[in-house]
Amino acid sequence: MNIGAFARDHFSLIVIAAIFLLTLILARDYLFIAVFSLSIAVVCMPLHRWLSQKVPDWVSAGFISTGITAGVVGVGIGVIVVLLSDLEYLVFMLKTIIDKIFLILGHVGGSHDAGGLVDAFTSMLTAAFPKLVVGFAGFVPALIIDIILFFALLYCFIVLGDRIWRDLWSVIPESSKGNMGLMSVKTRDILYALYVVHVFLAVLTFFLAYGFFLMLGYGHEMFYAMLCAVFALIPFLGPIMVLVFVGLYSLAIGDWRGVVLICTIGYFLLCVVTDIVLRPRLTGRKVEIRPMLMFVGFFGGAMVMGLLGFVLGPVLLVLTMTGYEIFIKEARKEKQVQSEVTDSVSE
Numbered sequence: 001m002n003i004g005a006f007a008r009d010h011f012s013l014i015v016i017a018a019i020f021l022l023t024l025i026l027a028r029d030y031l032f033i034a035v036f037s038l039s040i041a042v043v044c045m046p047l048h049r050w051l052s053q054k055v056p057d058w059v060s061a062g063f064i065s066t067g068i069t070a071g072v073v074g075v076g077i078g079v080i081v082v083l084l085s086d087l088e089y090l091v092f093m094l095k096t097i098i099d100k101i102f103l104i105l106g107h108v109g110g111s112h113d114a115g116g117l118v119d120a121f122t123s124m125l126t127a128a129f130p131k132l133v134v135g136f137a138g139f140v141p142a143l144i145i146d147i148i149l150f151f152a153l154l155y156c157f158i159v160l161g162d163r164i165w166r167d168l169w170s171v172i173p174e175s176s177k178g179n180m181g182l183m184s185v186k187t188r189d190i191l192y193a194l195y196v197v198h199v200f201l202a203v204l205t206f207f208l209a210y211g212f213f214l215m216l217g218y219g220h221e222m223f224y225a226m227l228c229a230v231f232a233l234i235p236f237l238g239p240i241m242v243l244v245f246v247g248l249y250s251l252a253i254g255d256w257r258g259v260v261l262i263c264t265i266g267y268f269l270l271c272v273v274t275d276i277v278l279r280p281r282l283t284g285r286k287v288e289i290r291p292m293l294m295f296v297g298f299f300g301g302a303m304v305m306g307l308l309g310f311v312l313g314p315v316l317l318v319l320t321m322t323g324y325e326i327f328i329k330e331a332r333k334e335k336q337v338q339s340e341v342t343d344s345v346s347e
Contacts, residue, residue, distance in 0.1 A: 032308045033150050039191050039311055040068060041157035048158050061159035069151045079230055086223040093249045100252035179326045183319060190318045194311065197282045198233060201274050205232040205239060208269045216258055216266075218246070228270055239270035 027034070044064050051060035172180050209228035213221045224242065231238035243266050250258035301313015 030146075030149060033146060034153055035308060035311060037150050037153035038157050039315075040195065041154055041161055042188055043192050043195050044068070044158055045161050048161070057159050061155050064158055065151055065155040068154065069147065072150075073147060079226055082222055082226045083230075086220050089220055089223070093245070096252045097248050179330075182326065183322050186318050186322045187315055190314055191311075193282065194314060197279060200282075201279055202229045202232045204278075205229050205270060205274050208274070209239065209242075212261075212266050212269055216246075216261055218258070232274060238275060240267070240275075243267060243270060 024031075048057075048060050048064060051063065055063075169177070206225045206229035210221050210225035213224040218224075224246070228239040228242050231241055243262050246266075247259055247262045250256075250262060297314035297317035298310060299313075301309030301311075301316065303309065305312055
């Protein structure tokens with residue numbers, strides 16, 4: 001191939017590719033927001049198409065974008081308020097656990113040393129509080145910009161989604177439309193499963209945790225339930241972290257009933273039912289993929305891509321599996337064609 005001739009014939013495409021690459025590099029810090037908004041837009045498109053039959057497109061997109069953005073911000077504020085309101089209780093639990101550790105190790109001073117350690121930690125936080133406030137104050141404008149950017153991108157992806165898809169679909173060769181259509185369906189299904197299943201399990205975990213900690217009798221049920229719901233967004237490593245901490249507190253205060261309840265009912269409700277049974281099955285059933293492969297998708301993606309991997313990891317895994325199916329199908333088709341040609345020649 002003559003590279004010079006190719007460059008002359010496709011100069012505009014090369015320029016477009018360079019602009020796209022430059023934009024991607026410069027906006028890399030906002031890549032998560034873009035991918036997050038795009039993936040939610042894909043999930044919301046059926047609702048948008050239904051609403052568009054009753055109201056103009058821009059009204060439907062604005063309604064959906066406003067509702068989702070307000071929901072995300074509202075839940076975030078609610079979680080912060082609830083967790084901060086019981087911060088003193090959390091410090092008390094930590095102090096009790098450390099006190100017990102000192103006593104088990106036979107350290108002279110016991111609770112005095114434990115209290116001193118926690119007080120020193122608290123003093124460090126108090127001393128650093130002004131800097132944290134200043135840092136948070138500087139972070140707020142950036143957070144507001146992120147929220148506005150998320151809303152704008154979500155609105156654009158929703159209102160322009162069908163048009164963009166029609167444009168892309170029109171340039172796909174006819175021979176490849178079947179395979180590309182299969183990959184698009186799989187992508188849509190896994191995104192739908194990810195977001196719907198995640199939200200459903202977080203809400204379910206909240207109510208299960210509230211009931212369990214109400215039975216446990218330690219009080220602060222809303223605090224525990226909110227904490228478990230937040231950690232439930234981290235597949236397979238969620239509520240168990242809360243249970244371990246509360247279990248250590250139960251051991252520290254000598255509540256063996258609480259330890260037994262946490263290790264049996266608590267673990268079954270908040271870990272087995274949600275993470276081990278429901279999450280992989282509900283997610284995997286939507287795209288017909290084994291639960292263990294979904295586990296690999298979640299954590300493999302998170303290890304490679306960080307927070308972005310929780311979305312892209314399962315999507316790329318599903319696309320890889322779909323690509324494997326397409327490859328086998330095309331290879332068998334090619335083999336069959338070659339076999340028919342060979343048979344015709346031999347005849």
